[in-house]
Amino acid sequence: MKKLLFSLLFIFSSLSAQVQWFEYDKALQIAKDENKILMVMLGRDSCSVCKYMKTVVFHDKNVIKKLEAGFIAVYLELDFDDIPQDLTYIGTPTFHFLDKNENAVYRFDGGKTVPSFLKALDEVN
Amino acid sequence: MKKLLLFLLLVTGVFALPSFLMPEEAFIPHAKLNDTMQIEADIQLAEGIYLYADKLKIELITKNGISIKEIQSPKSVDHDGDMAYVDSPTFIVSLQKEAGVDAMQEIQLKLSYQGCSEKGLCYEPLSKIFDFSIDSSALELKQTKLKSLDLGDPTPLKAEQTPQKEKTKVSQGMSETDAIADTIKSGNIFIILLTFLGFGLLLALTPCVFPMIPIISGVIISQGKDITTRKAFMLSVVYVLAMAVAYTIAGVLAGLFGANLQAALQTPWVIYSFSGVFVALAMSMFGFYELKLPDSLVAKVSASGNRGGYVGVAIMGFLSALIVGPCVAAPLAGALVYIGQTGDAVLGGMALFAMSIGMGLPLILVGVSAGRFMPKPGIWMTMVTAIFGVMMLGVAIWMLERIVDEQIITLLYAILGIGFAIYLGALESGGHVFKKTVAVILFIYTLALFIGVLAGSVSLTKPLAFLQAKTTTVSSAVENKHAEFIKITSISELDTLLEKHKGEKILLDFSAEWCTACKELEEVTFRDPEVKAKMDEFVLIQADITQNSDENKALSKKYGVFGPPALLFFKESGELQSSKTIIGFIAPDPFLTHLNGL
Structure with missing residues (x-):
């Protein structure tokens, strides 16, 4: 029974390990329903900075928390x-x-390390 | 449309791009013809701009019988794991001509390139075309290979290879995007279904299912004395299946509305209230109050049980699900939230179906035996309910994990575990050996967790790691001479160390206090005994760039590190090992392989 408890908890907790990426249309709908801001990342596979964002920044717990709290993330590969x-x-x-009506509210170019990315997210709100 | 464009223009103006150069400022390409009829092409790179070596391409797009014989390229350097040009490169292009080509010929040379700014922006692929008039009489004649193989497009090998490389890169990119999609939908279906089946069985052992027993017994008995076991079995199965259908519908609905639920669960106040609901449900499991439908409704459904027949039984099964509903509400809600998280209606239906089958199995037993095998209520039933209560509380804490500090979460888990262990009788004398063992183990573990949190650890698997770290440094200080990193923050400090440790292999770790991936690297990878042993072969230097001071920035820039974590390796000669740089977290096993491959 303990095992069941732990395996269940494990399944639960493994769901929150990284930033959730949505498809654009779905994200927009969620943004509308939840009154959240759409964060669209434009990237390229060949881009070293994008790789850094993906492997480091979007695995950071604080970044995940902040994004989940107010944003819906979309990744578009050019x-x-x-x-x-x-x-x-x-x-x-x-x-x-x-915003939920697809009006631009903020933009920044280029990657950021965790603290400055968090700061930038604060500026969006 | 015009308005939109204007608006866009305004928007881009408002959010001007302060720190980045525009592409035409970052890269300034030139090409000129020299005295020996070679083309000298160079790309002026602005401060802090670099070019990918493998994206650089030089080709003739208008040839008129002239082709590229050879390109002399400058040496590229390792930049954060990619080969790159960090200083403005110059390329010397030697030309050759086909037989029979003479006099002045017009050609067009296309220079394609792509690069990034150290500040963290990668520019789009760019290209520029240059026109030249070539006096072909000064050119060498092209060495023809087998005439039949010559398809009139004699580009040298180097130029040909580049697009091929690009192609493989693209396909790799495709699989990476797929991988992201896969991780979102990860979770082994089989395990999920099995978990839910077990979950259902467990539910059947709570008093929740009790209201169903008289109903199913009633159905069977109403068929008369002569009912065969087979008929009784079929009736029970129909009853259970109907009940399962009701839950399956709930599961599918949860799956369908899952995405919204998922999004809703990212808002703090929703999380707090959901977590609160779970606590309330847990309290009901502990018997502080009871959740149930009005007795009159229960009686009505029970009474209609006399109608008999498969359809009647099916209807009753369906309705029974509703009767039992509030009682199993807490676990059911947990299951539904989980399904909602996956956002998958099919999986949701399947999981809830599995759960209700689990719930129904004992009922079938009861039906077939016409009440002979009824489980005897006792303390154990209260225990099962209590386990559900604890699970509910666990889920409540788990939900808070997204918005509450990790330490507080671990503390809450520890408190929950200690409470449960005490409930199970960990501190009492007597009780069944098995139960007591489980209780004591749980008590010790969660107590360790509690102490761990107070000591600043948040690890669920190694709560007392802080003790271990201390004892090893005390007992084997000599052995571990190199296990500590020498901290530096500037180029000058690093250079002094590099000079001092010439003749030794050096590992340079870029790290910062705010960088969680760095912490993981230190706590997981560097702690691994084998990795530790291997790392002792290196002089360990840690570049701490927490401050992000100008000195820190200069240091990162010098080694092309965009951000921590990054691991760089130097040979005994002091030379940075190209292409061995690691960016981001790496697990112990691959890291060991990497170290062995140096």
Whole structure:
């Protein structure tokens, strides 16, 4: 019975290990329902900074917490995904923040380390 | 549309890009013809800009019988695991001509490149085309290979390889995106279903199922004395299946609305209230109060049991699920929240079906035996209920995990465990040996967890690791001479150390206090005994860039480290080992392989 308890807890806890990425349309719908801000990351596989964001920053517990609290995350790969026309970029990664009506509320270009990324998220709100 | 564009322009203006150069400022390409009819192409890189070596491509797009014979490239350097040009590179392109080509020829040379800024932005692929008039009489004749193989596009090997590399990169990228999608949907279905089946069986052992027993017994008995075991079995199965259908519907619904639930569960006040609901439900499991439907309704359904027939039994099964509903509400809610998390309706249905089958198995037994095998109520039933109560409290804490500090969470788990252990009788004399053992073990473990938290540890598996760390440093201080990192914060400090330890292998670890991946690296990977032993072969230097001071920045920039964690390796000669750099967390096993491969 203990085992069951632990395996259940394990299943529960393994669900919260990383940033949840949604598809754009789904994310937009959730953002509408929950009145959250859409964070769209434009990236490229070949981009070293994007790799850093993916392997380090988006595994940080505080980043995950903050994103989950107020944002819905979307990752768009410039090589394969259709990029909405409004989401411009001069390079990758570029972060666009949109409200539930898809109006731009904030944007920053380039990757950030954990503390400055958290700070940037604070500025969005 | 125009309005939109204007708006966009405004928006981009408002959120101007303060710190990044525009691509045309970051990279300034030139190409000119020298005296020996070679093209000298160079790309001026602005401060803090680098180019990927493997993305650089030089090709002729208008040839007129002229082709590239050879390209002399400068040496690229290891930059954070990629080969890159950090100083403005110059490429010398030697040309050759086809037989029969003479006089002045117009050619177009295309220079393609891609790079990033050290400040953390990777630019889009760029290219520039240059026009030249080539006096082909000054060119060497192309060495023809087998004429039949010559398809008139004689680009040298180097230029040909680049696009191929690009292709493989792209396909790798595809699989990586897939991998992200996979991790979202991870979770082994079989294990999930088995867990839910067990969950159901456990539920059947709570007093919750009691209201169902008279119903199913009633159904069987109402069929008359001559009922065969087979008929009794079939009736029981129909009853259980109908009940299962009711729960399955609940599961599917939870799955369908899961995404919203999931999103809702990310808002702090929703988390607090859900967590509160779970605590309330747990209290009901502990018997502080009872959740149930009005007795009149229960009686009504019981009475209709006399109707008989499969359909009647099925309807009753379905309704019974509702009767029992409030009693199993707490565990059921837990199950539904879990299903909601997955956002998967099919899985949700399957899981809840498995759970209700688990719940139904004992009922089938009761039905077939017409009440002979009824479980005897006793203290053990209260115990099962209490276990559910503890699970509920566990879930309540788990939900808070997203918004509450890790230490507090671990503390809460520890308190819950200690409480449960005491309930099980850990501190009392007497009791069954098995139960007592479980209770005492749980008590000791959670007590360790509690002490661990007070000592600053949050690990669930090694709560007392802080003790171990202390004893080893005390007892084997000599042995562990190198296990400690020498901390530095600037280039000058590092250079002094590099000079001092010339002739030894050096591991340079970029770290910062705010960097959780670095902590993981230290607590998991560096603690591994084998890794530790291997690391002793290195002089360990830690670049602490917590302050993010100018000196810190200069240090990171010098080694092309965008952010911590990063592990760099130096040879005995003091030379940085190209392509051996590790970015981000790495687990003990692959790290050991990496170290052995140096």
